[in-house]
Amino acid sequence: xxxxxxxxxxxxxxxxxxxxxxxxxxxxxxxxxxxxxxxxxxxxxxxxxxxxxxxxxxxxxxxxxxxxxxxxxxxxxxxxxxxxxxxxxxxxxxxxxxxxxxxxxxxxxxxxxxxxxxxxxxxxxxxxxxxxxxxxxxxxxxxxxxxxxxxxxxxxxxxxxxxxxxxxxxxxxxxxxxxxxxxxxxxxxxxxxxxxxxxxxxxxxxxxxxxxxxxxxxxxxxxxxxxxxxxxxxxxxxxxxxxxxxxxxxxxxxxxxxxxxxxxxxxxxxxxxxxxxxxxxxxxxxxxxxxxxxxxxxxxxxxxxxxxxxxxxxxxxxxxxxxxxxxxxxxxxxxxxxxxxxxxxxxxxxxxxxxxxxxxxxxxxxxxxxxxxxxxxxxxxxxxxxxxxxxxxxxxxxxxxxxxxxxxxxxxxxx
Numbered sequence: 001x002x003x004x005x006x007x008x009x010x011x012x013x014x015x016x017x018x019x020x021x022x023x024x025x026x027x028x029x030x031x032x033x034x035x036x037x038x039x040x041x042x043x044x045x046x047x048x049x050x051x052x053x054x055x056x057x058x059x060x061x062x063x064x065x066x067x068x069x070x071x072x073x074x075x076x077x078x079x080x081x082x083x084x085x086x087x088x089x090x091x092x093x094x095x096x097x098x099x100x101x102x103x104x105x106x107x108x109x110x111x112x113x114x115x116x117x118x119x120x121x122x123x124x125x126x127x128x129x130x131x132x133x134x135x136x137x138x139x140x141x142x143x144x145x146x147x148x149x150x151x152x153x154x155x156x157x158x159x160x161x162x163x164x165x166x167x168x169x170x171x172x173x174x175x176x177x178x179x180x181x182x183x184x185x186x187x188x189x190x191x192x193x194x195x196x197x198x199x200x201x202x203x204x205x206x207x208x209x210x211x212x213x214x215x216x217x218x219x220x221x222x223x224x225x226x227x228x229x230x231x232x233x234x235x236x237x238x239x240x241x242x243x244x245x246x247x248x249x250x251x252x253x254x255x256x257x258x259x260x261x262x263x264x265x266x267x268x269x270x271x272x273x274x275x276x277x278x279x280x281x282x283x284x285x286x287x288x289x290x291x292x293x294x295x296x297x298x299x300x301x302x303x304x305x306x307x308x309x310x311x312x313x314x315x316x317x318x319x320x321x322x323x324x325x326x327x328x329x330x331x332x333x334x335x336x337x338x339x340x341x342x343x344x345x346x347x348x349x350x351x352x353x354x355x356x357x358x359x360x361x362x363x364x365x366x367x368x369x370x371x372x373x374x375x376x377x378x379x380x381x382x383x384x385x386x387x388x389x390x391x392x393x394x395x396x397x398x399x400x401x402x403x404x405x406x407x408x409x410x411x412x413x414x415x
Contacts, residue, residue, distance in 0.1 A: 005354045013138055020145030024117075027151035033106040034079045036157030040105050041068055042084040042091035043098035044075060046234075054084060054091060055237035077102040085245055088234045089226040090192060106157050113154045116161045120144045120340055123168050127314050128345025136348075143344050147371040153334040163193050164337040174203055174211055175313045183214025190215070191222040194242065196338075198324045202317055205301050206308045248276035249286070249329050253378050253388045257331035258293065258396075259286045261389035271378055271388060276330075290327050293399070297323030300403060304410040312409035318342030319402040322395055333391050336370060339398065343370055346401060363401055369394030 007013075042054045045068075053071075056064035065081070072080040075098070084091070097105075124140040125132050144150055153161050170185030182203070190197035197219065203211035227235055249259055251269040262285050264271060278286075297319055308316050321338050325331045343366075350356070350363045369390050377387040 005351055007135065007139060007351070010135075013135075013142060016142040016146065017138065020142050023148075024145045024151040024154075027148065028154040030155075031106055031110055031157070032079050032155055033077060033102055033157040034082055035153075036105055036109055036159070037072060037077045037080050037102055038082045038084040039086060039090065039094065039159075040075065040077070040098055040102055041071055041080070042086070043094040044071060046088070046091045047095040047098050051234050051237070054088070054234065055241040056083065072102070075099060075102050083241070085241060086192065087223075087226065088230050088238055089222065092226075092230055109157055109159065110154060113158075113161050116165055117141070117144050117150065119165055120150070120161070120337070123165065123341045124344030124348075126172060127168060127317075127341040128348055129311065129314075130345065130348050139348075140344050143347070143367075143371070144340065147337075147340060148373045149334045149336045149371075150340070152373075153337070156334075158334055160193075160332075160334045161337055163189050163196070164340070167196055167199060167338060168341055171199070171202070171313075171317050174206075174208060175310060179203075179208055179211040180214055182208075183211040184218050186211070187215040187218025188222070191219045195324065195328060199317075199320065201298060201301075202320050205298075205305050206316075207305075245276075246329060248278050249282055250274060250276045253375075254332050255330050256333045256336070256389070256391045256395070257328050258289045258326050258392060259329055260331065261392045262289075264385045264388050271380060271385065286329060293323050294327040296403075297399075300406060304406050307406065307410040307413040309409070309413065312406065312413075314342055314345050315402055315405040315409055318346075319399065319406055322399040322402060326392070326395055326399060333373065336391060336395065339370075339395065342402070343367055343398060346398065346405075359401070359404075362397060366394050366397035366401065370398060 045051065045053050050071075053064060053067055064083075069080055072078075118141065121137055121140040121144050122132075124130065124143065125136055130136050130140075150161065166185055166189050170182045170189065173179075173185065174182035186196070186199055186203075190200065200212055200215050203209075203215070223235075249255070249257075249263050251260070251263050251267065251271070251273040253264065253271045259282065263269065263282060267282070269277075301316055301319060318339060322342075325335050325338065328335075346363050347367055350360045353359075371394075372390070374387055374390045377390075378384055
């Protein structure tokens with residue numbers, strides 16, 4: 001076995017930090033509120049009894065947009081255009097603050113997302129069990145600063161960075177056998193953002209049934225209380241909207257799921273098309289992807305479940321989340337933040353191992369495609385449509401590396 005590699009020089013580290021800070025601010029500014037404003041509008045509509053406008057079917061989009069655009073102007077909103085897909089209790093909880101100027105909401109979330117840059121760097125070290133020194137922390141910080149999804153979410157006004165961090169806090173508590181805290185945290189995140197409920201499969205496979213029960217119980221308690229206090233009607237509107245979002249596919253190049261890339265490659269739709277759609281061929285492809293990627297992911301984790309230990313924790317958790325994100329009908333590129341701690345650990349592990357140049361190149365290429373967005377190559381040509389899946393390929397390569405890493409953990413754990 002070859003000797004491990006040391007981290008690159010501090011000169012390169014300094015250059016990457018400067019480059020990362022430059023790229024972050026260039027992408028993040030000027031600040032928008034296009035993804036935060038729908039939450040404030042839903043809170044405003046709930047407060048003023050305009051429940052029908054909180055969740056609107058696609059066929060009434062034009063009428064909904066006209067009405068909500070007028071409401072957005074009342075609270076100082078800019079750039080409105082996205083529907084609201086979060087559960088009713090999120091809007092109801094925030095309703096008392098809904099009449100504040102939209103710029104206040106935007107600036108508060110901006111401060112939270114800036115803080116989360118440093119939290120994510122800490123998470124990379126914590127999840128990967130990397131020595132927590134200033135040098136290692138600065139390398140992790142350079143990765144976070146250079147990650148396009150992080151700066152892009154800051155610009156758009158997204159709460160996904162916060163939800164991703166909370167997910168990893170729950171998983172870390174699971175690793176530390178603080179199962180009550182883990183279950184409550186994972187349950188809360190899943191109640192707010194639905195698709196992370198799939199993460200519950202990890203403690204299930206790991207036979208941490210207490211976490212599973214507490215997580216599902218937390219979800220049930222939140223929605224039960226929400227139904228009792230907010231009523232059935234608004235929840236029916238929410239489930240119709242959520243079901244529609246979960247079955248239609250957005251051709252827009254920001255959708256980096258495998259099926260989104262498939263649609264851009266094989267359906268004659270503009271790359272900036274934000275209108276979701278489906279057809280029988282897309283449905284067949286979508287289910288095939290779910291069976292191939294999500295099925296392999298769960299089966300592989302179950303087959304090697306005895307290898308789930310502290311040192312293989314990141315591999316199993318990362319494999320599950322990468323398989324989930326690739327299999328969704330819509331995976332916006334900011335969903336990649338759920339895998340950022342795993343990517344940082346994978347880069348560190350392959351760089352310091354020194355036993356395979358091929359794997360090192362593989363994970364470096366995966367990392368480059370994962371953190372960048374090559375929009376200059378996204379054009380209405382066959383090559384351009386192929387390039388729109390660059391981040392998809394980065395995630396797919398990471399998923400494949402994690403498949404290998406889980407297998408290696410099983411081989412090491414075998415008696």
